[in-house]
Amino acid sequence: MNILIVYAHPEPRSLNGSLKDFAVSHLQAAGHAVQVSDLYAMQWKAGLDARDSLDPPVDGRFDASADSRRAFDADRQSADIKLEQDKLRWADVLILQFPLWWYSMPAIMKGWVDRVYANGFAYGVGEHSDARWGERFGEGVMSGKRAMVMVSTGGWESHYAPRGIGGPIDDILFPIQHGILFYPGFAVLPPFVTYRTGKIDDAKFAALCTALGDRLDTLGSTPPIPFRPQNAGDYDIPALTLKADITPGLEGFGAHRAAVDDV
Template sequence: MNVLIVYAHPEPKSLNGALKDFAVKRLQAAGHAVQVSDLYAMNWKAALDENDSLDGKAGDRFEPSLDSKRAYQNGRQSEDIAREQEKLRWADTVILQFPLWWFSVPAIMKGWVERVYAYGFAYGVGEHSDKHWGDRYGQGSMAGKRAMLIVTTGGWESHYSPRGINGPIDDILFPIQHGILYYPGFDVLPPYVIYRIGRIDMARYAQITEELGQRLDDLFTTSPIAFRPQNAGAYSIPALTLKDDIAPALSGFAAHVA
């Protein structure tokens, strides 16, 4: 199988750097082909702007969605964007690996998403009608592929528990897993989260690599998170709200997981 690791950490000697190298070796040893987009090493341009099209802006002002659509449809995207899109087409599974900074991905990874997820490539696809509101949330260009997060954080696991001060980790990661990954069609596996990274000794590192190694070994057999597909009957269209008989006691993020 083909695995793409999109990696965002500026220090190669960090825990993240060691785990990225471990993941590559583990996957290759199992016979998988691996590519790594090391965003800091690539000096990835994070800002979405008119320069992402070889033709610049289409009109008097830059319109991100429409200019992205025009550049993608006409084969006029900047070369770095087109190259990353080709990696996504190639991949059977995508791993996003990053430290949790201010409750989200590092800015450079957010910029990778904003620029690579072009209109017509990752969104803005499929018919819009009274029964089908675009190919997204379970459908789309990434349908049939898998995705997983590898996340490190300095906080304790209890800080991210259901009653923890930072909020439940599943809620914090929901915009990434449900929005960035499930939206264009990925089957999203449960994340692998490493807590208290400032307190990791060799014994703890050995435990982490054992756990992560098992997750990588099971990459293609692990059951994905049971997000509700948008166009399968659970949501009213075009309002895109859950129907009254679907999880009536739930609201918020939890309602969108079966």
């Protein structure tokens, strides 16, 4: 398989850096082709702005969505954006690897999403009608591809349990897994989470690499998170709310995951 790792950590000798290096070596040894977008090493420009198009804004007023679409349609996007889009087209699997900073991804990785997910490329595609509302949430340009979040946190696993102080890890990652990955069509695998990063000694690192290797070996076969597709009948369109007979009484993030019996 072709595997793209988008990696965000400023220190190559960090735990994340070591896990990234292990992942690349392990995947290549298994015969996969691997590319890494090391955002800090690339000095990735995080802010989406008028410089992302080779043409100036119409009437001098920058419109993030409209200018993004105009540049994409005219093949006038900045070179760094086009290169990352080409990597996504190439990849069978996308891995987003990052430390959990303030309950989300580092700003540089969010900037990668903001800029690379251009209008016409990752959103703004498909029919919008009373029957369908675009090709998204289970459809879209990334359909047929898989994705996984590889995240580390200094907190204990119990801190991110259903009754933990930080909130359930699945809820914390929902905006990334559902909103960034499932939205353009990726089949999203369960995350690989490393807890208590400051307590990883040599023995724990070896065990961590074994567990990560097992996950990497099953990238093509692990069942994805059963997020509900938008246009498959579970949602009223164009309101995009779950129909009354779908998980009645259940609200919040969990309502957008199908039960095992529904899959």
